[in-house]
Amino acid sequence: xxxxxxxxxxxxxxxxxxxxxxxxxxxxxxxxxxxxxxxxxxxxxxxxxxxxxxxxxxxxxxxxxxxxxxxxxxxxxxxxxxxxxxxxxxxxxxxxxxxxxxxxxxxxxxxxxxxxxxxxxx
Numbered sequence: 001x002x003x004x005x006x007x008x009x010x011x012x013x014x015x016x017x018x019x020x021x022x023x024x025x026x027x028x029x030x031x032x033x034x035x036x037x038x039x040x041x042x043x044x045x046x047x048x049x050x051x052x053x054x055x056x057x058x059x060x061x062x063x064x065x066x067x068x069x070x071x072x073x074x075x076x077x078x079x080x081x082x083x084x085x086x087x088x089x090x091x092x093x094x095x096x097x098x099x100x101x102x103x104x105x106x107x108x109x110x111x112x113x114x115x116x117x118x119x120x121x122x
């Protein structure tokens with residue numbers, strides 16, 4: 001016993017399929033700050049906007065960011081991890097006096113922060 005879908009059934013199936021595809025697109029890996037995390041992003045912006053000029057003194061800039069970044073509190077686990085990773089990358093940058101691997105670690109960590117707080121770690 002097979003049953004054929006009428007025109008309404010096909011339209012319904014198409015709408016459900018479209019909704020599933022759109023939902024999958026909306027759940028990509030990049031997360032932007034919402035709610036309470038926006039306040040934390042403002043703190044990150046403030047911290048990274050202070051200190052020595054990163055172009056003139058990159059090691060001094062890194063050193064100036066470590067403690068203030070570590071003092072930022074948030075309940076957003078992804079954002080907290082991104083901030084902690086950036087602070088650790090800056091610490092590695094300081095320890096190696098701007099070594100190549102540390103430079104890459106800072107870029108990667110900054111990109112992760114920027115994925116949640118666009119432009120914060122520019």
